[in-house]
Amino acid sequence: MLDWITSQFTIPSDSILIIGIYNSGLVVLSVFIAIFASFMALQVTSQAQKTSSNRRQSMMRLVGSFALGGGIWSMHFIGMLAFSLCTPIRYGWILTLLSMLPGICASWVVLNFIQNQTKRIAPLLVGGVLMGAGIGTMHYAGMAAMDMAPLLRYDLWMFLLSIVVAVCLSILSLWIRSFFIKLWGKSDNQWLANLVASVVMGTAIAGMHYTGMAAARFVKPPGLELGEQTAEISYYLAFAVSSVTIVLISLVLGANLIYRYKDISKRASESERRVRAMMETAVDGIVTIDSKGIIKSTNQAVERLLGWKEQELLGKNVSLLMPAPYKVEHDGYLERYLETGEARIIGKGREVDALHRNGEKVSIRLAIGHVKLANDDFFVAFISDIRQRLSMERALRENEEKLRSLITNIPGIAYRCVNDEAWSMIFISDAVEAITGYPAQDFLLPNPKRTFASLFHPDDKARIYQEVKDKTQFTLEYRIIRRDGEVRWVLEHGNWVTDETSGDEWLDGFIMDITERREMELSCVKQKNMLNKPPQRAPHFWQT
Template sequence: MQSTYNLGLVVVSLAVATLASYTALDLAARISTMTAARTRQLWLAAGAAAMGTGIWSMHFIGMLAFSLPIPVGYDFTITGYSLAIAMIVSYFAIVQVARPVLSITRLIAGGVLMGFGIAGMHYTGMAAMQMHPGIHYRTGIFVASIAIAIAVSMAALWIAHALIDSSQQRVLSKRVGAACVMGAAIAGMHYTGMAAADFLPGSVCGAARGVDSQWLATTIILLTVAIMVVTLILSRFDARATALTGSVSSLNSQIVRLANYDLLTDLPNRRTLTERIERAIELSETNGGGFALMFMDLDGFKTINDSLGHVFGDEVLKTFARHLRQCVRNSDTVARLGGDEFVVLVDNLAAPHEAADLAEAVLERMRSGINVENQTLQVMPSIGIAMYPQDGSSVDELLKHADAAMYEAKRGGRSTYRFFEAHMNEAAMRTLKIQSALHEAIGKGYFVLHFQPKFHGGSGEIVGAEALIRLNHPEIGALAPLDFVPIAERSGQIVQIGYWVVRETCLQIRRWEAAGLPSMKVAINLSPRQMNQPELPTKIREIVEKEGVDCGQIMFEITESVAMQDAAKTTEMIREFQASGFEISIDDFGTGYSSLAYLQRFRVKQLKIDRFFTNGLDAEGPEGGAIVQAIIALAHSLGMDVVAEGVETASQFDKLKTLECDEMQGFLLGKPLTADAFSELMRKHLTTA
């Protein structure tokens, strides 16, 4: 019996097969990302229904495109069976593709089963025509159609699994291309199967009902396209909703992490540490036992930060944090409070010596150095230890006492550890009071300058003075520089205090001049923190010029150890001072590690012999005198004046005079005086001159 095809419906069947293939690719990628079992099963069922309907529709439209010279129809029940087969095959295919791994064995087995399923759908659909006599199939083409179905199934499974990752480049265009290939292959299998069918002359279709095939084809096409388009739209909306939910969840996790962990080192922050200490207190109260807090601060970290930069300093902190975690037990908590402050919560301690052993292990590990950007540095902490319950019953109390013990370790020589003791708390409270006093000292006039006179080594005349700051607080009392300058240095307050000293010195110089006293050169000490301020020379020059004082009347003293921390930077700063007309003196000479090459490069006005060598003139005999003589000779050969400080005995004075020391200062000659007392001293020297 002669058969024909409606070319338009053939093209439509190919388009439906392509759309069904694209739907399968999209759904497989979507389902592969789902983790919730219930949601995954719902989408598997919906995907199988949409994909199965698409494949079946392609088949059915292809059947409707086929016409015989007799009325043709399709049994509703048998047609329903073919649709069910298509959906079952689709479910199986999506499950296979959505697996993380598609092995060769699984690919072959899946392709064979799926191929037989598609062939079964096709030939069940053919059986729905209920032809009498039955359809005769050509064996060769029949077998070829099944082989094509298996090959198409295997290719479809492989392509779909290869494109399952939506993060691939140009994944959309790849899926469209793959869908076209798969659609053509599926249509090819269908029409191969149709070519295998022979309808004998005189055959009658038992399922003919007189339903218009064009109307039926249009209905199926519209319904199928609608189902697949809606499925794709819902898949896209669900994917966007899931992505948004994931983004919100990820953002929320990041916010929680930022709130609980240090951004730089990824260690627990103060908040998390507080919670864990509170938990440790509760457990200790319930189960007995105790724990320790080890509070540590890196010695000399500011020097690293200032000399090598903050970026390098951050790398030092991260590297130190990693090494610190390696030193403690897994049950311990290592936290960063900020800056270079770290705390270790050591749980379940049987005795204090266990905390001491751990502290010693940390120090020993750090003594071997850490490698940062191919540089080996020895970054040592000072460690303070507070024990629960003997050193405190609350988080704040334990942290405060561990901090106090850490400062005691710094005062005890640094790079060591100390257990908290009651007297440390008093020292810590005094430190806090002094720090608070420093904040308000300039505004409330608690600072005052004293001036220690310098005398000419030959004539004994006053040739200058050294400005020395004092703090007179209404509650704390009078404080010497040794009591508050180190605190101001650590807190950074020394910078503003230093500017106040320069301004007040200039004001006093003008007062002396207004009183008719001789022009006096005053020396001012510069601290390490001040030397790290790049704008220091410029700001000081602005202050001096604003106060109307000649820069030549101010001399700045830099200790030898500070000058040599970064000799190149010191040389540059000295040049800036000298360009403005200031003079520079190297203080405490002989106690550091000066390079003679840098000493020559500095080209300073003065060297100040440290009081240690001045005392050696009496204590060390000829050897002490030989060292001082060598320093004076060295300075004079470099065109520098020499000032001896700490002159306290007549024998020291006589020996220095014999050695031709240029200037002297010390308690023998004159103690630090208030500005008014210094004025009176100058007047006496004027009247006796």
């Protein structure tokens, strides 16, 4: 075995070497096939990284391995077709086919490295060495399949250089791809990283081949007459290699397209299910119509709200859900919008009545959106049931009217003020005008013209603040100065209120005019004082 290996690198000193020539067009074609096969393999592997199925990832890596291994093999034999040796050359078909296996196995290892996306240097070196070894093994196995009269020998240093070229460029291509994916990101520019890496990988494949061919020495045996190499075998081999290359590339493209189609179909199906699930679980009714107002889909909320089942509405005009006068005008709204872009109802929300299946009117809030898909326009109507809200608003208005009527008829001032020295009013009843001479609006925040505290009599201010500062219920009597300058007595009952959420404090109270009562009390006090005075004795008439 050792003697055989040694003989491959031993060239007798008296030997005559045969020099071959290359067809430059076929050389360029061989390099292009190496680069193209590398790019397709890297693209398929990138596509495999985006799928969550382990089985599909393995299948796509296998397809990519056949593409890259087949590309190495095809590049080798197209490169051999480019080489003319002026002597008939045949190939042993068994060894020729077996020479494809090292390239496929090495490609499997490299694509697994790419799939794992490891950042350590050791796997990078191992992957590059195995890829270079696979390329070299494939090349020299293919060379061994040559059946010709000249003896095939190799220059040892060029032989080793060819292996070094394959290994180094393989490592470089793997590193370049990892580097550019990290630099550019993993989505939009991944194909560009694959392209750059495939150029280096294709160069590694072609560089190894042509360096290996430079290492080859074709020794002319004694008595061999050189002549033109027969073209028949070249044509057959060219046809076979081209056919295999086309099949492999077609396999890669077909698998890639099939899996991409399945992924797109799966995503579209999942998206449709999500949209349908959102529609069916939505609280609001959703109705989809086309540009002619024909209903295309509804959700379950429409049935709950309007009583119509989806099967009863599909294919019918949406005006079925509208009472007059909207029923007649609706299609005109859509046509006008599509022709002029004038939006009266599109893109806006408004409160209208819809028609229930039993003929009753249902108060709804309607919002319509527009979307253009392919060559058709679609409109999506969102229907919200506002009957409960309207009922609550009516109840609130009624309660407000009752409360306002009650406060208006109370002979005094009801108020709520902020906890500040000015007693800034949040609310004060209209009765304040009768007592103070100023309208209620003058006291209200946020822009009061005056404060209620400004009406306090100067002699009573200190006592009022002293009574109120304890923040408890209080009752006090004090004087205010009216708009006309008249001094009036008032009775105030107040209570502090604290908001549990915000901690804000207010003072709620009631103020009543007690001027007449105070005047009566003063009058009674005067009369009492007069009655309690001792009577004066009248003088006797005879006294002088």
